[in-house]
Amino acid sequence: MKQTIPIIDLADIGLENPSDAKEETVTRVSKELDDAFANVGFVYLKNHGIDQHTVDAVLRASQAFFQLPDDCKDVYRRNSTQYDGYSGVDQEILESKNLHEVREAYDITSLDSFFPDKHLPEFRQVISELVPKLCQLSHRLLRCLAKALDLDDEYFIRCHTMMCQGSDKNATTFRTLYYPSLADSAIKAGVERCGRHSDYGTFTLLFQDDIGGLEVFSGGEWVAAAPIPGTVLVNVGDLLQFWTADRYLATIHRVRVPEEEIRRRLARQSLAFFVHPDNDVMVSPLNGSKNHLPISALAHLNLRYSQTYKY
Ligand SMILES: O=C(O)CCC(=O)C(=O)O
Numbered sequence: 001m002k003q004t005i006p007i008i009d010l011a012d013i014g015l016e017n018p019s020d021a022k023e024e025t026v027t028r029v030s031k032e033l034d035d036a037f038a039n040v041g042f043v044y045l046k047n048h049g050i051d052q053h054t055v056d057a058v059l060r061a062s063q064a065f066f067q068l069p070d071d072c073k074d075v076y077r078r079n080s081t082q083y084d085g086y087s088g089v090d091q092e093i094l095e096s097k098n099l100h101e102v103r104e105a106y107d108i109t110s111l112d113s114f115f116p117d118k119h120l121p122e123f124r125q126v127i128s129e130l131v132p133k134l135c136q137l138s139h140r141l142l143r144c145l146a147k148a149l150d151l152d153d154e155y156f157i158r159c160h161t162m163m164c165q166g167s168d169k170n171a172t173t174f175r176t177l178y179y180p181s182l183a184d185s186a187i188k189a190g191v192e193r194c195g196r197h198s199d200y201g202t203f204t205l206l207f208q209d210d211i212g213g214l215e216v217f218s219g220g221e222w223v224a225a226a227p228i229p230g231t232v233l234v235n236v237g238d239l240l241q242f243w244t245a246d247r248y249l250a251t252i253h254r255v256r257v258p259e260e261e262i263r264r265r266l267a268r269q270s271l272a273f274f275v276h277p278d279n280d281v282m283v284s285p286l287n288g289s290k291n292h293l294p295i296s297a298l299a300h301l302n303l304r305y306s307q308t309y310k311y
């Protein structure tokens with residue numbers, strides 16, 4: 001049966017409401033999140049409270065960064081020990097059969113990290129406005145998630161206390177993505193914008209521009225995760241699937257090279273916020289299953305990075 005990605009209204013859980021959400025909203029959102037994560041692994045959230053101006057400002061500054069000459073961007077490259085910084089085309093191959101993944105990215109795990117201040121001072125400024133909001137929204141979702149799984153309300157928040165304080169403490173990463181304009185020669189086997197993969201951590205928040213192209217493998221087929229204005233898309237990561245003993249689905253997704261020439265010629269942008277537990281949190285299935293050894297959040301992530309990055 002064709003699956004659709006549900007939409008949840010966060011109402012007073014959204015960041016526009018500084019005070020605690022009404023208990024009935026928490027109960028409703030927890031139930032809806034539970035259904036969506038168990039059946040599709042992806043969900044759109046509306047009324048999340050992060051205003052579009054803040055998102056657009058980051059998309060604009062990112063575009064300016066990615067359009068800098070390669071030798072400027074090379075100064076900020078990430079590497080196997082330094083997770084913050086720039087990755088160029090083909091540096092991360094998510095689907096091992098792919099020859100090329102035509103995507104650039106810039107990763108940030110701490111607002112005190114290095115930024116391309118010399119070339120583009122506004123990049124740090126606008127990202128510093130968005131990231132704290134993403135942390136706050138993630139905490140509100142973590143509270144709902146604990147309720148959905150009948151845990152005490154603070155259970156997941158206690159495991160995610162150091163988000164955005166540096167990858168030595170917590171690997172939560174803000175990533176701005178840029179898929180450059182493509183030539184016709186890009187339409188061939190083994191070339192994708194983003195190969196099929198699942199995300200690695202707890203969950204991911206994603207804002208995309210209006211170009212489209214993201215697809216989610218659900219109900220036995222690829223379903224378009226089209227951009228819906230005013231929403232943020234959230235998906236379950238591998239670690240949360242493991243944590244919930246496969247109750248929640250870390251659904252595979254990809255971004256294809258568009259067949260229509262107009263869309264292929266346009267660059268695409270998205271902003272992802274990959275939420276991870278603190279590095280030393282030991283994760284084992286919440287149902288008490290002894291089929292797997294506990295693994296630290298950091299060990300789990302390093303294993304996944306070692307499978308996809310080409311340095
Ligand atoms: O750009 C997108 O829409 C998705 C990117 C993605 O799935 C990822 O970076 O993990």
Ligand SMILES: [Fe+2]
Pocket residue numbers: 197198199253
């Ligand atoms: Fe992803």
